[in-house]
Amino acid sequence: MKHLKFLFFISVLFTSHFIKAQGDPSIEKEIIELHKPTKAINDSLSKLKKEYNLKIEAEKDSVKLSQLMLRLDTIWNASDQNEISELKLDFEFARQHPNSIEALQLIRRSVNRFIGMNFYDTFVEVFQNFTPEVKNSEQGKDMTEKLKFFNQSKVGSTAPKFSLKDINGKTVSLQDFRGKYVLIDFWASWCGPCREELPYVKELYKKYHQQGFEIINIAKDDKPDLWKKAIEKEKIEHWNHVFTSDSGSGVIKDYYVFGIPHKVLIDKNGMIIGKWKGSGEINKHDLQQLMKSIFEAE
Template sequence: MSFAQDESSIEKEILELHKPTKKIRDSIIGLQKGIFSKIEIEKDSVTKNQLILQLDDLENAKDQNDINELKLDFVFAKNHPNSLRSLSLIRIPVNRFIGMNFYDTFVEVFENFSSEIKNSEKGLEMAEKLRYFKQSKVGSKAPEFSLKDINNKTISLDEFKGKQYVLIDFWASWCGPCREELPYIKELYQKYHQQGFEIISIAKDDKTDLWKKAISKEKIEIWRHIFTSEDTKSVTTDYFVNGIPHKVLIDKNGIIIGKWKGSGETNKHDLQQQLKSIFDAE
């Protein structure tokens, strides 16, 4: 059986479908560029912070626009179940921030594809992505790991069970947004550690010396640190980490109760509120 749809006509339909969201995206990017250039020359720190917050709002608006586009793509892919191009429409955002809360929809749309599409190379790749997505989403049991930390002591997730809430922070010394968040994470640690809050930072670094230097410079030796080398990077696969910063909050029963991809004020606020509601209640 050959593919029923003509892929080039499908491409045209997709371009047409994306015109409104592309227009919004282009306009947001234009506004962001304007604010970036203002930030570069702004001397007043109060004004500068206001501009940074405006950037954050625009980033949230861009994310919302991308989510709206994804919803359109789900409908399109469902209506074109025998097209590789419509599979790629939903395959690309599956591991991005915008797809984070749509696991059930991804599965529903994927199951609707013809067996030829599902068993294609890209189809099998998508099925695997969905498997990792499922095991790392909010509500799932956190994937177990047992790895050596910076002091060569073994850390296993199991040791925190019944005792502590654990925030896993996937980061890297070279990642600007990751490092910008460290003072704020440090505050959360100092506030809640005595009440049963632990942090494990898992670095996607290339060089151990730069990683150790960053830990020392940021003064974050107070919590646990793991370096993921080639032979231990399965932890990032298990947690479906494709970009950093990426945070996962695990409760005392070992269940994932929060997940944040990327940086920004909204993510900070959400994590803060979740910890506040946990520890104020205890």
């Protein structure tokens, strides 16, 4: 229903040359002023989220509950759009402050979040505008690495290969699915939004499996016993299941996964054609429409 928010730890290690800039009161004040309009909107939306969550918890009528959940989803979508507006402000601020570590940190905090997912080219353009000193700082090097994994996992890129053991000890290799459409669904047994989405994913599988559609579920930060029980309870044993805590940490990094649910759709030729971070009706609708355009047009 609601989008998962991704929280990230930002390092503060950098050369002494930039310590003064980092603590520059004028820069800090500029950023506070820059974010005042979007912060006001975010505060209002956060209040609405809390109100609707309380209403949802108390509502017993299924029809009214569905209406409340749709309304909450709309509020979350408005929140996402507000954060995207703030990100655009951050991009412009960074362009105007190419020698500022703080300006780099403004954009670096969003590079692996839902709101930054469709702005790879802008991240690259803005980052390249920074001075060599900023780009060669610890934060700059970290940004370079982030952009590398962002690039290889975005729509239009060749899907990173992996070969991992599944729940039955059988090797699951992405290469073996060439010629089919594959939905990689990063999830966990403890992830409520992940499991809330399973009914519609089941429908997609039921509708398109015979036409060459497969699902690979990759569990992230889960416990083996709870993971297996969830698979059984949700009746999804016939899908491919991989447990990343054993040997699959590389696939999490390769696909640039920082939060779940996180879905990636790969075409017959191994190209990424769709990517969705978080949950919600918009993501659900986009995936359904893309699947329809693929299988009902062929």
